[in-house]
Amino acid sequence: MKKNLFIAEAIGTFALVFAGCGAIVVNESFGGALGHLGVSTVFGLVVMAMIYSVGNVSGAHLNPAVTLGFVFAGRLDKRSIPGYIGSQLIGALAAAAALRLLFPESATLGSTLPGIDLARAFIVEVLLSFVLMFVILNVSTGHMEKGIMAGVAVGGTIALEALVGGPLTGASMNPARSLAPALLSGNLSSIWLYLTAPVVGTWLAHPTCRWIQGPNCCVLKPEGESSEADCNDKSCG
Template identity: 55%
Template sequence: MTARPDLSRRVAAEAIGTFCLVFAGTGAVVVNAVAGDPLGHGGVAAAFGLVVAVMIFAFGHLSGAHLNPAVSLAFAAGRHFPRREVAPYIAAQVAGAVAASFALRGLFGVAGGLGATHPRHVGAGGALVLEAGLTAVLMIVVLAVATDTRAVGSLAAIAIGGTIALEALVIGPITGASMNPARSLAPALAAGDVADLWIYLAGPIAGAMAGVVLYGVLRDARDLTPAVPRATATEREEPAR
């Protein structure tokens, strides 16, 4: 088995991956604002899903491609990730995200608010619940493809990217469907717009933790069910992350 890269290289992969996520994802919001809405809401949602899928393909085998402080914290809470590495991962994710937002500001000013997230058509409490719920669902999908050998590992990037795109498509107009503290923190700092930021820090973290607990309950319950037919070779693939 090939040894995974040392911590410094994995941290670098997280920084680069999160830079790309924020640059492409929030960049789609900025381009929409600058160019007269050529992408539309669906295009922005697709951009977030696609860039996450691409980054998982690129860096999943190196760092795990967390790209999200809430995911790193939840992995550690669920004992799927060393706690001593959480702080370096989060620092790298935030640094990559902030660098991407300031790069966008240098190119386009504060067009589109640089993709900063705010609740619309719902109060702060509702937005908090929605962000937590979205992140819980995302975390369940991440855990399924990253830690369960019964999941189809080769489709991990598609499953996670598809989940993000779907949730952004449905709930994006209401909360921005951040699901990622670094994704919301970076444009808030670059645009100088920190109103409502607490929602997008607390909600995803709480949701990711809830997702770990819920998936643990569901997985344990499934382990107690009668044996299922023998899996195919595809179903027995090791997870890609």
């Protein structure tokens, strides 16, 4: 794998955590200046921006659960897992460290904390992650989130799910986004939920996409070979 791929993934994840978690911290520190709608919009917009910025380089996964979702779907070789997830964790931790430096008074640094009991929170995170990965699989090319509408579709999905799921679980859908601020703020009591539920959700998206788009929808192609033709010129890759 090319080094610039992992650099792009680290920068993209840094931007996601810095902007998204930063929006939560700013909202808490300045009397709700952004509001729930504003915070949700920030998460959607930053993901959309990163897809258009680095989607053609790394695929703009920005999320270990999405990377694993592409592997589950046969879109990405499992040998790529360490590089992708390592880069995402580095970017997320760097962003959380920057937020700690800028907002030392913040108790959470934008950590995801369940607002309902853990059993229901787990189900919510699974469902949110399933919907996110389902959309990604249907608008991406191979394991790449790129193209004219991919950013709008994925960013819009994240914003919508944050609006609904934010009060319930924080609408993480992303182990790196949850782990980094949790580590630097010490809010680790429920971190297992955010490390496992998104992965379960992205795993469930694969058979659903295959069921709808056909048996050739999710297959790993040799490097350089397009898989679009196998989906009758649809974007399911």
